[in-house]
Amino acid sequence: MSSTATAEAHGHDAHGHHEEQNFFLKYFWSTDHKIIGMQYLFTGMFMALVGGFAVYVFRMQLAFPGMSVPGYGRVTATDYNALVTTHGSVMIFWVAMPVLIAALGNYLIPLMIGCDDMVFPRLNRLSYQLFLISVIILFASFMVQGGGFGGAWTAYPPLAAKAEYNLTPLGAPLWLLAVVFEFAAFLLGGINFVTTVMNSRAPGMKMFDVPMVVWMIIIASILFMASVGPLVAGAVMLLFDQTLHTGFFDPNKGGDPILWQHLFWFFGHPEVYVVLLPAMGIVAEVITTFARKKLFAYKTVLYTATGTGVLGFFVWAHHQFIAGIDPRMANIFSVTTLLISIPVAEMIFVYIATLYGGSIRLQTPMLWALAFIAEFLVGGVTGIFLGASGADIYFHDTYFVLAHFHYTFFPIAFIAVFAAMTYWFPKMFGRYMNEAWGKVHFWGTIIPFNFIFIPLFLLGARGDHRRIYDYTHFPDLMKPGMQDLRVLATLSLVTLLAFQGVFLVNFFYSMFFGKKAEANPWKANTLEWLAPSPPPHGNFPGGLPNVYRGPYEFSHPDRQDDYWPQHVEGNQS
Amino acid sequence: MSMTRPIATTRSATGISTGKLAVWWLIASEIVIFGGVLGSYIMHRLGHPEWASQAAHTNTWAGAFNTLVLLTSSLAAVLAHNAAELKDGKKAAKYLWLTILGACIFLVVKGFEWSNEIHHGFTITAHTFWSFYYTAAGIHGLHVIIGAIIMAVIAMDAAKGKDLQRVEAVGLYWHFVDIVWIFLFPLLYIAK
Amino acid sequence: MSDATTAPAAHDAGHGDGGHGHHEDHSKHYIKIWGVLLVLLVASVIGPFIGEATGIQIITLITAFGIAFVKAYLVIKHFMHLTVEKRYIGFLMLTMLAFMLVFVAGVSPDVMKHAGQRWTNDAAEAVVKKGLAEDANGHGGGHDEKKPTEGTPPH
Numbered sequence: 001m002s003s004t005a006t007a008e009a010h011g012h013d014a015h016g017h018h019e020e021q022n023f024f025l026k027y028f029w030s031t032d033h034k035i036i037g038m039q040y041l042f043t044g045m046f047m048a049l050v051g052g053f054a055v056y057v058f059r060m061q062l063a064f065p066g067m068s069v070p071g072y073g074r075v076t077a078t079d080y081n082a083l084v085t086t087h088g089s090v091m092i093f094w095v096a097m098p099v100l101i102a103a104l105g106n107y108l109i110p111l112m113i114g115c116d117d118m119v120f121p122r123l124n125r126l127s128y129q130l131f132l133i134s135v136i137i138l139f140a141s142f143m144v145q146g147g148g149f150g151g152a153w154t155a156y157p158p159l160a161a162k163a164e165y166n167l168t169p170l171g172a173p174l175w176l177l178a179v180v181f182e183f184a185a186f187l188l189g190g191i192n193f194v195t196t197v198m199n200s201r202a203p204g205m206k207m208f209d210v211p212m213v214v215w216m217i218i219i220a221s222i223l224f225m226a227s228v229g230p231l232v233a234g235a236v237m238l239l240f241d242q243t244l245h246t247g248f249f250d251p252n253k254g255g256d257p258i259l260w261q262h263l264f265w266f267f268g269h270p271e272v273y274v275v276l277l278p279a280m281g282i283v284a285e286v287i288t289t290f291a292r293k294k295l296f297a298y299k300t301v302l303y304t305a306t307g308t309g310v311l312g313f314f315v316w317a318h319h320q321f322i323a324g325i326d327p328r329m330a331n332i333f334s335v336t337t338l339l340i341s342i343p344v345a346e347m348i349f350v351y352i353a354t355l356y357g358g359s360i361r362l363q364t365p366m367l368w369a370l371a372f373i374a375e376f377l378v379g380g381v382t383g384i385f386l387g388a389s390g391a392d393i394y395f396h397d398t399y400f401v402l403a404h405f406h407y408t409f410f411p412i413a414f415i416a417v418f419a420a421m422t423y424w425f426p427k428m429f430g431r432y433m434n435e436a437w438g439k440v441h442f443w444g445t446i447i448p449f450n451f452i453f454i455p456l457f458l459l460g461a462r463g464d465h466r467r468i469y470d471y472t473h474f475p476d477l478m479k480p481g482m483q484d485l486r487v488l489a490t491l492s493l494v495t496l497l498a499f500q501g502v503f504l505v506n507f508f509y510s511m512f513f514g515k516k517a518e519a520n521p522w523k524a525n526t527l528e529w530l531a532p533s534p535p536p537h538g539n540f541p542g543g544l545p546n547v548y549r550g551p552y553e554f555s556h557p558d559r560q561d562d563y564w565p566q567h568v569e570g571n572q573s
Numbered sequence: 574m575s576m577t578r579p580i581a582t583t584r585s586a587t588g589i590s591t592g593k594l595a596v597w598w599l600i601a602s603e604i605v606i607f608g609g610v611l612g613s614y615i616m617h618r619l620g621h622p623e624w625a626s627q628a629a630h631t632n633t634w635a636g637a638f639n640t641l642v643l644l645t646s647s648l649a650a651v652l653a654h655n656a657a658e659l660k661d662g663k664k665a666a667k668y669l670w671l672t673i674l675g676a677c678i679f680l681v682v683k684g685f686e687w688s689n690e691i692h693h694g695f696t697i698t699a700h701t702f703w704s705f706y707y708t709a710a711g712i713h714g715l716h717v718i719i720g721a722i723i724m725a726v727i728a729m730d731a732a733k734g735k736d737l738q739r740v741e742a743v744g745l746y747w748h749f750v751d752i753v754w755i756f757l758f759p760l761l762y763i764a765k
Numbered sequence: 766m767s768d769a770t771t772a773p774a775a776h777d778a779g780h781g782d783g784g785h786g787h788h789e790d791h792s793k794h795y796i797k798i799w800g801v802l803l804v805l806l807v808a809s810v811i812g813p814f815i816g817e818a819t820g821i822q823i824i825t826l827i828t829a830f831g832i833a834f835v836k837a838y839l840v841i842k843h844f845m846h847l848t849v850e851k852r853y854i855g856f857l858m859l860t861m862l863a864f865m866l867v868f869v870a871g872v873s874p875d876v877m878k879h880a881g882q883r884w885t886n887d888a889a890e891a892v893v894k895k896g897l898a899e900d901a902n903g904h905g906g907g908h909d910e911k912k913p914t915e916g917t918p919p920h
Contacts, residue, residue: 110581117579119591187602195595200581225598226864229605233613236708246697246704248613251888254621254701254896259613262872266609313864317871326874326881333871544580589851597854601861608865616869616877620889623896637810644806644836648799651844655795658788748845752837759829763813 031121032537036128037107038428043135044099051090052497058083058469063483063490065470078167080469081150086142088153089175092271093182094135096413100278101186101224102131104420105193105217107428111528112211114202114545114567116538120192127189134181141174149175152467154264157249157257161241173242180235183228190221202527202567204547208298209566211526211551215302216281220274223309227270234263261320269316272408273309279416280305280347283369286419287351289524290366291358292562294552296350304350308343315340321392330389337387344380348373359555359562364438365522368419371446372411379407382457397467400460403453410449418445418503425507426521430533431514437506444499451492455485525565526551592742600749603716607753610712611760614705618760627702628761630695635686636762639679640754646675647751650744657731657740665740666732669724672747676721683714706761713757716750798843805832805839 027035053071060067061075068074075083106124110117118124142148146168151160155176163169197218201210237248238260247253249260288295295301317325317333351373360366382404385391395401418441425433456464464477471477471486520529527547531539545567553564564570582591589597618624653668687707697707724747727739812828841847847855879886879893 115579115581115584117581119579119582120595121579191595191598191602194598195591196581198587198594199589199591200584201586225602226605226861229602229607230609230612230868232606233609233712236610236712237613237704240697240704240708244697246708247701248704248708251886252892254617254624254889254892256617256876256886256889258875259616259872262868262875263609263613266868266871313867324875324884326878326884328882329871329874587851589854597850597857601857604858604861605864608862608868612865612869612872613876616873619873620877620879621893621896623893623900626896626900633810637806640806641803644799644802647840647844648795651795652792655791659790745845748840752840755833755836755840759809759833763809763825763829 029125031117031125033106033110033118033121033124034428034535036124037103037105039128040098040106040131041103043132044095044103047090047094047098047135051087051095052500054083054087054090055493056497058087059490059493061469062471063487065472075469077469078147078150081152081467082142082148082168082171084467085150085152085175086148089179090138091409091413092153092275093179094138096275096409097182097186098131099417100275100282100413101217101220102127102189104213104278104282104424105189105221108424108528109193109196109214109217110200111427111531111535111539112214112526113197113200113205114527114540114547115196115200116540116544118192119196119200123188123192127185127192130181130188131185134178134185137174137181138178141168141171141178144170144174146171154268155238155260156264157238157241157260160260161238161249163242169242173239176235176239176242180232180239183232183235186221186224187228190225193221194218194225202545202547205566208302209547209550211281212284212295212298212301213278213281216277216284216305219305219309220277223270223277223312224274227267227274227313229267230263231267234260237263258320258324261323262317265316265319266313268319270309270312272405273312275412276344276408277305277309279372279412280351282416282420282423283351283372284354285524285526286365286369286423287354287358288552288554289423289522290361290363290369291355292361292554293354293358294550294554296353296356298550298552301347301350304343304346308340308347311336311340311343318387318389318392321389322396334387334389338384341380341384341387348377348380363422364433364435364442365419365423367439367442368415368422371442372415372419375407375415375446375449376411379404379409379411382407395460397465398460399456399464399466402466403456403460406453406456410453414445418442421507423522424528425510426517427528427531427533427535429511429514430517431510431512432517432521433510433514434506437502441499441502441506444502445496448492448496448499452489452496455489455492459485459489520565523561523563525553525563527566530565530567590738590742592739593745596742596745600745603749603753607712610709611756614709614760617701617705621701624700624702627695627700630690630693631706631762632686632689633762635682636758639682640758642675642679642682643751643754646672646679647748649675650747653731654741654744657737660734660737662731662734662737665737666728669728669731669740669743673721673724673728676717676724679717680714683710709757710761713750713753716753720746720750795843798839802836802839805836808832809836 021030028039030036057069057072057075058080060069060072061080066074106118146163149155149160149166149168149171151166151168151172155172159165160172163172166172197210197214237246240246241248241250241255247255249255249257251257284295284301314336315333317329318337321330321333355370382400386395386401386404422433422438425431459482462477462479462482464471464482468474471483517533519531519533521533522529527545528535530545532541546569547566548569549564549566551566553566555562556564585591587594618628649668649671653665653672656662656664656668690703695703697704720743724743727736727743730736731740809828809832812832813825816822816825816828847858874881879889
């Protein structure tokens with residue numbers, strides 16, 4: 001474990017912890033935001049292995065149907081459903097959200113706004129504990145009779161509601177309960193984050209001096225808070241349908257399964273912006289630092305992100321175009337869906353403009369940030385096809401959709417996260433990661449990634465339906481070349497997974513044996529780089545900083561240095 | 574184990590106290606939760622006029638009495654806030670305990686109401702109207718219970734003159750719970 | 766209600782008496798509001814009776830639901846002091862309500878209505894018809910587990 005955070009602050013004792021805490025208290029009962037951030041990070045990393053294992057198994061099944069998968073065994077149809085469900089749920093709820101929002105938010109926010117912790121440290125600890133409980137419940141769901149839930153992460157009734165259909169009478173409610181606990185953890189966390197940023201900013205830090213990643217995490221937290229409510233209601237209803245046999249979603253009892261879909265997607269769509277915005281925030285931090293250039297249009301990015309978030313509440317039924325919704329609603333949602341591509345594209349344009357004319361250094365974090373822009377672009381553009389409800393009649397539930405959302409989700413959950421990890425690792429652990437191995441990991445991830453999902457676009461366009469465990473049953477989908485594409489995708493996946501070993505070794509080795517890093521190795525401007533690497537309990541041993549300028553004052557013409565940290569005194573427009 | 578409050582908690586760039594700001598955000602997220610429950614109920618209710626015969630069996634007097642109880646408990650909560658403003662921690666605590674008493678009465682009435690209904694066969698699975706009835710009122714009741722517990726903790730501190738600013742914050746939460754009931758009452762009891 | 770009764774917001778400087786520990790006692794005001802709330806409660810219970818008796822549904826709607834809004838507003842303004850709070854707090858609450866309206870607007874064509882442009886929800890319509898028929902026979906179903914009717918799920 002890291003040596004962050006709990007070294008006693010020298011002489012600066014606003015915290016009354018006079019005794020050295022034992023290992024358990026220090027690392028498992030801490031209220032320090034950095035420790036809690038690490039807890040989320042390591043939990044999220046572990047869950048990524050779980051989600052990665054799940055996809056390895058089911059893709060092996062697809063490439064080599066019926067054969068025993070090394071490390072797992074033969075994959076039955078029920079297994080397949082559970083694996084697909086696990087992969088989706090875990091990657092979104094237990095990897096992307098915890099790492100992007102909870103880990104990075106917890107770690108960075110107090111540092112970047114120049115204060116010593118979150119405003120509610122004990123609530124923070126409770127949030128992690130609720131989250132951990134959700135992980136435990138999820139694992140419990142795998143181990144009960146019948147196995148883990150197999151109704152897909154979207155959990156549509158009647159499949160999700162009736163055990164006689166889903167065959168997981170215990171797994172299904174446990175899965176749902178795990179999700180509910182996860183939501184509770186993030187609601188509490190969100191309140192903590194937003195209140196902290198609103199109230200505890202360093203003196204002199206005006207709204208537009210706040211680093212973009214902090215803004216993005218805040219907007220994401222607000223979007224989450226505003227969208228999860230109906231799904232919480234729906235989850236309770238589904239839980240009752242599963243366990244008490246109520247009929248909320250049962251048409252024979254006066255309920256309506258379409259209601260679940262709406263409750264789910266009313267949250268589900270803003271959810272993608274909940275994870276996208278922090279990823280974009282990370283990229284903003286990295287590209288400004290590694291292009292030595294200020295963000296091209298800070299306010300535009302901010303307002304556009306807010307606009308995207310708001311507009312994101314008006315598009316949800318594009319996930320339901322062919323579910324039997326009223327066609328007039330499909331028209332409306334088609335229009336709004338196509339419209340939302342505009343603000344997102346706007347942000348990408350601003351990032352490109354930020355890079356233009358910059359003094360670009362291609363260190364590992366920057367490689368990841370650039371890859372994010374390129375790969376996310378592909379994802380965004382393919383979303384346009386899907387947003388047109390007419391085209392979606394063909395594409396819905398094909399691998400085209402899947403490839404689209406992986407070209408968006410993978411950059412969000414992995415590419416941006418690797419950018420963040422390689423960028424903030426020196427701060428978190430006081431040591432550098434190995435740059436050469438970082439580049440090996442980068443190329444070993446990006447190249448296979450594309451070789452996984454481009455074939456899936458092609459397969460989807462040719463008719464491959466999602467959530468099918470064995471295509472050999474479908475003559476139309478076994479035309480020449482199609483199975484080869486599936487095998488190519490699978491082998492590329494195995495390659496990609498293997499290269500993550502490089503990252504893990506680099507990460508853990510560097511944590512203990514990497515070259516020691518100073519406070520500001522990248523010569524960046526934001527306040528976290530003022531704190532020592534790693535920061536002690538209380539963050540700023542020299543006293544909490546004041547702020548005198550914006551976060552991206554790079555290459556200022558009047559300055560000799562090409563950076564101008566926020567906390568350094570001196571006047572600035 | 575007590576923890577020294579971080580400097581972060583004492584700052585207030587917005588001018589709103591930290592605890593109060595947090596409760597407003599909490600209320601905002603709760604609006605969406607209850608909105609989801611109630612919105613779903615309303616849509617079903619309007620689409621199923623035949624539910625009226627089920628709804629006729631709700632106990633309007635119990636509902637009205639409980640509304641009275643909650644409104645009075647809101648009064649107690651705001652009087653607690655008033656006392657806290659006047660720095661009278663003991664009085665604030667006294668009013669908070671009265672609020673909690675209101676919560677207990679509410680729950681007891683609900684208990685009798687529900688057991689009576691269940692006794693007559695109107696269980697949560699009897700009809701989807703009742704599914705919504707128990708779920709909506711149940712989620713609300715859960716918020717009453719949790720609110721009462723938190724309020725008790727704050728009352729005990731307030732009696733010692735500690736953290737009086739929390740009285741207002743918990744009062745805000747309580748008023749929100751009251752407002753949800755103000756709408757639940759006509760929706761579940763009157764809409765026949 | 767007299768306007769001098771806007772109660773001070775806790776902790777804020779610059780409100781009312783500048784937050785220097787010298788707040789007025791507003792208990793009488795709060796009790797007055799409570800009295801109004803009780804009157805409204807009575808009206809909201811009696812009103813539907815009259816509405817049922819006369820058959821004029823609008824009376825039920827206005828007294829039961831309209832008054833609910835008034836009660837809520839009184840609690841919001843006088844007990845929660847939202848009207849003297851920073852303005853964006855009120856906007857935040859309204860925004861959340863607006864999202865709920867968007868939700869209902871987007872979902873009701875599918876869930877509330879049982880037929881639309883080129884589709885019908887046969888199962889739901891059957892359930893409604895059956896239920897109304899039973900009511901007409903003076904015999905509401907719904908004691909314990911109802912036997913599910915034969916109906917195909919929508920779509």
